[in-house]
Amino acid sequence: MKIKSLFFYPVKSLGGIATDSLILDRFGPANDRRWMLVDGEGRFITQRKYPALVRIRPWFDNDQLVLDVPDQGSVPVVAGTRTREVVVWRDQVSGVLQEAGSASGAVSEYLGKAVTLVYMPDTVTRPAHHETLVDVHPVSFADGFPLLLTNQASLEDLALRCPGYGDMRRFRPNVVIEGATPWDEDRWLEMTLGSAPVRVVKPCSRCIMTTVDPDAGSRSPDGEPLKTLAGFRRGEDGVLFGVNAVHQGAGVLRVGDPVTLTESKE
Numbered sequence: 001m002k003i004k005s006l007f008f009y010p011v012k013s014l015g016g017i018a019t020d021s022l023i024l025d026r027f028g029p030a031n032d033r034r035w036m037l038v039d040g041e042g043r044f045i046t047q048r049k050y051p052a053l054v055r056i057r058p059w060f061d062n063d064q065l066v067l068d069v070p071d072q073g074s075v076p077v078v079a080g081t082r083t084r085e086v087v088v089w090r091d092q093v094s095g096v097l098q099e100a101g102s103a104s105g106a107v108s109e110y111l112g113k114a115v116t117l118v119y120m121p122d123t124v125t126r127p128a129h130h131e132t133l134v135d136v137h138p139v140s141f142a143d144g145f146p147l148l149l150t151n152q153a154s155l156e157d158l159a160l161r162c163p164g165y166g167d168m169r170r171f172r173p174n175v176v177i178e179g180a181t182p183w184d185e186d187r188w189l190e191m192t193l194g195s196a197p198v199r200v201v202k203p204c205s206r207c208i209m210t211t212v213d214p215d216a217g218s219r220s221p222d223g224e225p226l227k228t229l230a231g232f233r234r235g236e237d238g239v240l241f242g243v244n245a246v247h248q249g250a251g252v253l254r255v256g257d258p259v260t261l262t263e264s265k266e
Contacts, residue, residue: 001179001259003193004152008032008174010058010065011077011117012088012141013046015214016172017058022253024196026138027120028146029174029253035065035077036095036141037107037115042086044141047209050111055217072106079119086118088141093126095119128246130201137246145244148204149175149185154241157182158225161232165225169214171206171241177259183233185243187265194257197248205238 008029009016013036023030037045037053047053057068065077080099085092095118098104104116120126120140128137128145139146150173159166168176175193177185188200210226211219230239 001177001261003175003253003255003257003259004178005168005176006174006253006255007169007172007176009172010060011035011037011056011067012044013037013050013053013209014067015054015057016169020255022174024247024249024251024253026122026250027140028142028247031060031065032174033140033142034120036086036088036118036120038086038095038118040114042084044086044088045113045115047212048207050113051209051212051219052111052217054212054214056107056110067103067107069106069110072110075103075106076101077103077117079121084118088126089143090129091126093120093124095124096121128201132201133246145201146247147175147198147245148173148242149177149188149191149198149200149245150242151180151183151185152176152178153180153182154185158229158241162225162228165220165228167214170210170212170225172209173242175253179259188243188261189265190261190263191245192258192260192262193253194251194259196251196253197262198245199248200243200245202244203235203237203240204242204244206241207238210241 006019006022007016012033068074078099079096082097083094086095098117108114125138128139191198233240
């Protein structure tokens with residue numbers, strides 16, 4: 001097996017960035033979901049309610065995060081100095097509000113809803129929650145875990161069952177692995193990605209976000225591919241695709257790196 005592709009998502013629920021390499025820091029992939037959009041009450045917003053968010057494209061001008069907002073142009077995102085408590089799922093953490101400027105305003109204008117960009121500073125520790133985790137594994141504003149791994153062969157099997165839905169971007173992975181058999185991820189426990197040791201924590205349960213077209217920013221009217229996936233991939237955690245994982249220390253992942261399964265459920 002080897003790494004086929006790598007992605008990170010600078011702002012939770014906005015478009016992702018494909019890359020040839022990912023640096024792993026204490027939160028997971030560097031710059032992955034360190035920013036998030038919140039409403040007036042400080043609660044996170046996502047594509048689950050606002051699918052058009054995926055059409056906002058983040059990119060970096062050197063170290064400067066920039067958002068390409070439809071009909072609003074390119075706007076820089078800069079963290080300010082004011083903080084507030086924000087909520088992502090069941091966690092309440094301190095976030096740094098975006099410096100007064102055009103980015104939050106441009107996104108608000110695009111959505112037709114007042115939102116604010118917030119940044120998770122290095123000083124915050126939001127731990128991943130799972131009964132099997134003994135050590136503290138900090139996670140950014142990602143849903144729950146530092147890494148999401150997917151299996152290219154599983155996507156291809158899904159696309160055979162549901163033609164036209166073979167775009168991995170719908171599942172928003174960090175690491176796509178090729179060379180495995182379909183659904184082999186069900187047995188993964190301990191792995192080495194390149195030289196980085198990784199532990200699989202649980203299968204990833206999927207939601208309505210998988211029905212969002214990553215280019216058009218609209219949901220599929222037939223509920224696919226989630227509908228097909230639910231027909232044969234439903235488990236205790238819900239409808240499953242990919243696996244959530246934690247990493248053991250810093251490292252660098254590169255496209256083409258070998259992937260070694262060191263412990264499995266068998």
